[in-house]
Amino acid sequence: MTDAATLQGQAADVIVIGGGIVGAACADELASQGLHVLVLDCQRPAATAAGMGHLVVLDHSAAELALGEYSVKAWRELAPQMPDDCAMRTNGTLWLACNEEEMEEAERKHAALSEYGLACELLSGAELARAEPSLRSGLLGALKVSGDGILYAPNAARWLLQRQSSRVVLRQAEVAEVQGNRVRLATGEWLQAPAVVLASGIYARELCPDLPLQAKKGHLLITDRYPAQITHTLVELGYVTSAHKGNGPSVAFNVQQRPTGQLFIGSSRQFDNHDPQVDAAMLGRMLRRAMDFLPGLGEMNGLRSWTGFRSASPDGQPLIGEHPHQPGLWLAVGHEGLGVTTATGTARLLAAQMLRTRPPLDVEPYLPQRFIGARAHA
Amino acid sequence: MSMSMSMTEHVDLLIIGAGPAGMAAALAAAPHGPSIALLDDNPLPGGQIWRDGPNAQVPKQAQDMRTQLQGFSNVRLHSGCKVVALAGAKRLLLEDDERGWVLSYDRLILCTGARERLLPFPGWTLPGVTGAGGLQALIKGGLAVADERIVIAGTGPLLLASSATAQKHGAEVVRVAEQAPLSAVAGFAAGLWRWPNKAIQAITLASAAYRTSAHVLAALGTDRLEGVRVQVGDKVEELACERLACGFSLVPNTEIARALGCTLRDQAIVVDEWQATGLADHYAAGECTGFGGSELALVEGRIAGLVAVGDRNKARGLWAERQRWQGFADRLNKAFSLNPALKHLAAPDTLVCRCEDVRYADLAAHDSWTGAKLATRCGMGACQGRICATAAQTLFGWEPPLLRPPFSPARISTLACLDDI
Numbered sequence: 001m002t003d004a005a006t007l008q009g010q011a012a013d014v015i016v017i018g019g020g021i022v023g024a025a026c027a028d029e030l031a032s033q034g035l036h037v038l039v040l041d042c043q044r045p046a047a048t049a050a051g052m053g054h055l056v057v058l059d060h061s062a063a064e065l066a067l068g069e070y071s072v073k074a075w076r077e078l079a080p081q082m083p084d085d086c087a088m089r090t091n092g093t094l095w096l097a098c099n100e101e102e103m104e105e106a107e108r109k110h111a112a113l114s115e116y117g118l119a120c121e122l123l124s125g126a127e128l129a130r131a132e133p134s135l136r137s138g139l140l141g142a143l144k145v146s147g148d149g150i151l152y153a154p155n156a157a158r159w160l161l162q163r164q165s166s167r168v169v170l171r172q173a174e175v176a177e178v179q180g181n182r183v184r185l186a187t188g189e190w191l192q193a194p195a196v197v198l199a200s201g202i203y204a205r206e207l208c209p210d211l212p213l214q215a216k217k218g219h220l221l222i223t224d225r226y227p228a229q230i231t232h233t234l235v236e237l238g239y240v241t242s243a244h245k246g247n248g249p250s251v252a253f254n255v256q257q258r259p260t261g262q263l264f265i266g267s268s269r270q271f272d273n274h275d276p277q278v279d280a281a282m283l284g285r286m287l288r289r290a291m292d293f294l295p296g297l298g299e300m301n302g303l304r305s306w307t308g309f310r311s312a313s314p315d316g317q318p319l320i321g322e323h324p325h326q327p328g329l330w331l332a333v334g335h336e337g338l339g340v341t342t343a344t345g346t347a348r349l350l351a352a353q354m355l356r357t358r359p360p361l362d363v364e365p366y367l368p369q370r371f372i373g374a375r376a377h378a
Numbered sequence: 379m380s381m382s383m384s385m386t387e388h389v390d391l392l393i394i395g396a397g398p399a400g401m402a403a404a405l406a407a408a409p410h411g412p413s414i415a416l417l418d419d420n421p422l423p424g425g426q427i428w429r430d431g432p433n434a435q436v437p438k439q440a441q442d443m444r445t446q447l448q449g450f451s452n453v454r455l456h457s458g459c460k461v462v463a464l465a466g467a468k469r470l471l472l473e474d475d476e477r478g479w480v481l482s483y484d485r486l487i488l489c490t491g492a493r494e495r496l497l498p499f500p501g502w503t504l505p506g507v508t509g510a511g512g513l514q515a516l517i518k519g520g521l522a523v524a525d526e527r528i529v530i531a532g533t534g535p536l537l538l539a540s541s542a543t544a545q546k547h548g549a550e551v552v553r554v555a556e557q558a559p560l561s562a563v564a565g566f567a568a569g570l571w572r573w574p575n576k577a578i579q580a581i582t583l584a585s586a587a588y589r590t591s592a593h594v595l596a597a598l599g600t601d602r603l604e605g606v607r608v609q610v611g612d613k614v615e616e617l618a619c620e621r622l623a624c625g626f627s628l629v630p631n632t633e634i635a636r637a638l639g640c641t642l643r644d645q646a647i648v649v650d651e652w653q654a655t656g657l658a659d660h661y662a663a664g665e666c667t668g669f670g671g672s673e674l675a676l677v678e679g680r681i682a683g684l685v686a687v688g689d690r691n692k693a694r695g696l697w698a699e700r701q702r703w704q705g706f707a708d709r710l711n712k713a714f715s716l717n718p719a720l721k722h723l724a725a726p727d728t729l730v731c732r733c734e735d736v737r738y739a740d741l742a743a744h745d746s747w748t749g750a751k752l753a754t755r756c757g758m759g760a761c762q763g764r765i766c767a768t769a770a771q772t773l774f775g776w777e778p779p780l781l782r783p784p785f786s787p788a789r790i791s792t793l794a795c796l797d798d799i
């Protein structure tokens with residue numbers, strides 16, 4: 001768009017608010033397209049620091065499947081360049097079925113993902129027991145999705161912010177106000193650029209109150225280091241069939257083993273709870289559930305637990321695109337429990353819209369217009 | 379309805395910490411008949427000063443207190459037991475070797491004591507380097523130090539206590555480096571004889587090894603400690619030794635108090651004249667309310683125990699004694715206040731967080747504990763920041779984080795007891 005000399009009065013080609021995984025991926029993608037990007041971040045507790053970093057393709061809707069599949073593939077393509085501390089691995093997901101209903105869900109999912117071209121495979125109870133001997137006996141089976149992976153999101157975000165250092169500048173600053181393509185910092189200073197990207201996660205509503213985002217609190221716990229217990233990321237299918245449905249607090253089994261040998265255990269969901277403290281009862285329920293699947297966990301030591309907030313839109317899909325009423329303000333928000341996964345896809349959909357290039361996917365299902373209404377002067 | 383409900387137990391009075399303060403509190407409250415649980419993470423009651431072990435000689439006073447405690451059928455001692463989490467109002471999740479369970483209480487006395495402050499300096503992570511009190515504990519626990527050359531550095535009377543223990547077990551203490559200036563220490567010297575009791579007489583201020591205005595600069599060696607570089611006044615000396623024990627005074631253990639919501643000042647739990655914290659039915663006594671030595675801890679514990687069972691008259695009768703020991707403690711704290719130069723011992727590549735290998739320079743680039751933790755993972759290891767967050771508080775003035783459950787590593791099966799609180 002511009003070179004440094006013509007940046008007169010402009011802080012950069014693009015200002016990105018938020019240096020979490022989504023802001024970092026957007027900055028990196030825009031820089032790859034030759035733009036100069038200024039990332040503003042004030043180091044508040046962020047979902048990226050809390051999240052599990054499970055790269056997983058979900059299929060509650062066609063839009064979720066499309067963005068997830070595209071994004072995980074993009075992560076796999078980045079993997080060879082990623083430094084070791086990003087702990088990126090393609091270890092696959094096992095979706096566990098405890099009963100007939102869940103086995104049917106596994107079969108449905110198998111059909112849907114296969115049709116979309118994903119490598120996946122149904123395992124019988126016996127095959128599952130061989131694949132993951134630490135699981136309790138008596139599970140009906142599982143769906144294995146081979147292309148899913150895991151990474152350590154805080155380091156991946158840092159890497160994305162640093163690797164094109166000639167075009168991505170990270171500045172520690174708190175944004176207090178946004179007006180289209182202008183931002184006011186907490187210090188009172190105004191900055192502007194041809195485009196401003198709002199990627200401040202759960203805090204986005206502070207700067208843009210008309211965003212339809214709701215916080216969903218989650219708990220996580222990490223254990224001490226242990227010899228290999230599991231190889232895949234293990235998730236219960238109850239996650240889709242029952243446990244996380246509806247609006248009440250819920251828990252579902254979700255465990256991965258980090259390269260350090262530590263088991264990383266999730267997950268819980270609570271709406272309308274903005275207290276970052278660990279809720280002892282939720283933690284207890286989540287761990288009881290995890291022990292139901294991995295009985296050996298009981299004797300292992302839990303080291304730390306913490307919480308994080310997912311930023312959920314009404315239909316569960318992110319908002320990616322220009323704000324209908326604020327020209328120059330671009331949104332990359334509402335990634336719910338999947339923003340580490342979908343950061344790469346989000347960045348490319350955003351950049352394609354901004355630079356008017358051909359998007360890799362139909363952008364329609366992710367446009368902010370579906371909630372914020374038609375563009376005022378379209 | 380669930381398993382965890384049936385595992386909940388109840389006591390009238392819970393005392394956390396079985397050091398001098400906690401034992402005294404239990405003994406003062408016990409004759410009134412309430413059910414009392416006295417819990418401590420060590421295998422035997424006694425706390426820091428009366429720490430037991432194969433090489434320890436626990437004084438008669440401590441042995442008597444233990445015997446008396448055993449005489450009360452309403453006192454239940456939970457040794458090797460730790461507090462894992464808050465489990466709702468007046469309920470705590472506990473764990474020992476055998477089980478995890480929820481204990482509910484009507485009144486609580488925090489007697490959690492203090493721990494050593496460890497500050498990073500070049501080489502402090504070499505094998506052979508320990509805390510000053512840490513060395514003492516190791517020796518009491520059976521570590522043989524005969525004929526080893528030992529340097530002890532840091533501040534406060536604990537250096538002398540540690541030195542006395544090392545000498546008694548045959549070590550050669552080649553240097554005791556006290557950071558406080560002679561003027562401050564000498565002004566206090568008369569009182570020092572009372573702390574910590576007789577043990578200290580083995581080494582005196584006149585001892586050839588003792589230096590004031592002296593502090594460690596670096597621990598030397600490649601795979602293990604070979605020597606120590608010490609600043610003594612304006613001179614630098616290097617001493618060959620097998621061990622270095624460093625303690626930069628004590629910091630109160632206030633993690634549980636903070637989690638409960640008690641007010642802190644100067645890193646210690648704030649209590650009123652009844653040893654009551656601002657939280658109804660929650661009391662605190664001993665070194666978790668500020669550094670003061672075992673005599674102060676004992677009398678505070680007695681007051682707290684009496685108040686917790688409603689005997690304020692008898693408690694009031696102990697105020698004068700407490701006042702006397704408090705005056706002594708105040709002078710002690712003044713004499714050994716930390717020289718700000720000690721905050722600058724670490725080199726850029728000195729590890730501050732040993733669990734996650736975080737260097738001083740990595741931390742210094744940040745302006746808060748949270749920011750530093752997000753970027754470096756410091757405090758995310760097994761000690762959960764107890765060492766590095768305490769050091770960072772001293773070095774950078776950063777507020778340490780509020781502990782989250784589990785307060786210390788605990789079995790998943792224990793934590794799962796929280797599922798129905």
Ligand SMILES: Cc1cc2nc3c(=O)[nH]c(=O)nc-3n(C[C@H](O)[C@H](O)[C@H](O)COP(=O)(O)OP(=O)(O)OC[C@H]3O[C@@H](n4cnc5c(N)ncnc54)[C@H](O)[C@@H]3O)c2cc1C
Nearest residue numbers: 018020021022044047048051054175201218308339340341
């Ligand atoms: C418990 C839990 C488990 C999860 N598990 C997974 C998982 O397994 N897989 C997966 O894909 N996703 C997971 N997620 C979701 C994922 O973590 C998030 O969707 C993702 O991290 C969102 O990234 P972000 O960059 O949008 O927001 P954040 O990571 O929240 O980043 C926002 C950034 O904006 C900055 N900021 C905020 N306000 C301002 C301001 N005013 N000025 C300047 N800067 C500001 C903050 O400092 C922060 O750095 C999980 C989330 C939670 C809570």
Ligand SMILES: Cc1cc2nc3c(=O)[nH]c(=O)nc-3n(C[C@H](O)[C@H](O)[C@H](O)COP(=O)(O)OP(=O)(O)OC[C@H]3O[C@@H](n4cnc5c(N)ncnc54)[C@H](O)[C@@H]3O)c2cc1C
Nearest residue numbers: 395397398399418419425426491511574664665671672675
């Ligand atoms: C390392 C060290 C060595 C010391 N050596 C001497 C010495 O030789 N001579 C001397 O006069 N003074 C010594 N002191 C000072 C001594 O601590 C006090 O004089 C006195 O012991 C204070 O008594 P207290 O009951 O307040 O605390 P402490 O004696 O510290 O007792 C507190 C007890 O509570 C336990 N505890 C704390 N938190 C928990 C928890 N969450 N769950 C379960 N248990 C818990 C601790 O393990 C400890 O046993 C030493 C202090 C330290 C830190």
